[in-house]
Amino acid sequence: MKFEESALDRLRRSVSEGMSEKRFRHTAEVEKMAARLGELYAPDKIDVLRAAALLHDITKEYSSERQLQICREFCIRISKQDILTPKTFHAKTAAALIPTLYPEFADDEVISAVRWHTTGRADMG
DSSP: OOOOHHHHHHHHHHHHHTSOHHHHHHHHHHHHHHHHHHHHHOGGGHHHHHHHHHHTTTTTTSOHHHHHHHHHHTTOOOOHHHHHOGGGHHHHHHHHHHHHHOGGGOOHHHHHHHHHTTTOOTTOO
16 A cells, blocks of 8 residues: 555644654654665555554553553453553554544554554564
8 A cells, every 4th residue: 555645744743643742753753764764675665664653652642541441442352461561552552543543544564563563473574
């Protein structure tokens, strides 16, 4: 899937409105780094990488209670390990919310990148 620059600009503005200034600065820097790495390793995927970077922390500042509520709502399995590392919940909850909050960016590669950005997985792209 290809995302137009205007769509990424709209996404950036929307995401910035839903997080603290500090979190958005981090997100903007991740987007820049994703673009740089994309130039080296996946020039045909730079727009997908940038979208995933912009979306990766959309739920990072949610409370643990809200994260768990989203997990229940979307039938996301929570392991004992998850409970011990609640700062990783946001990868699961952000990925789950992308189709609802940002349907234009509900691309499998974007969702997968967001879902696995904290823990990684075997054969990750």
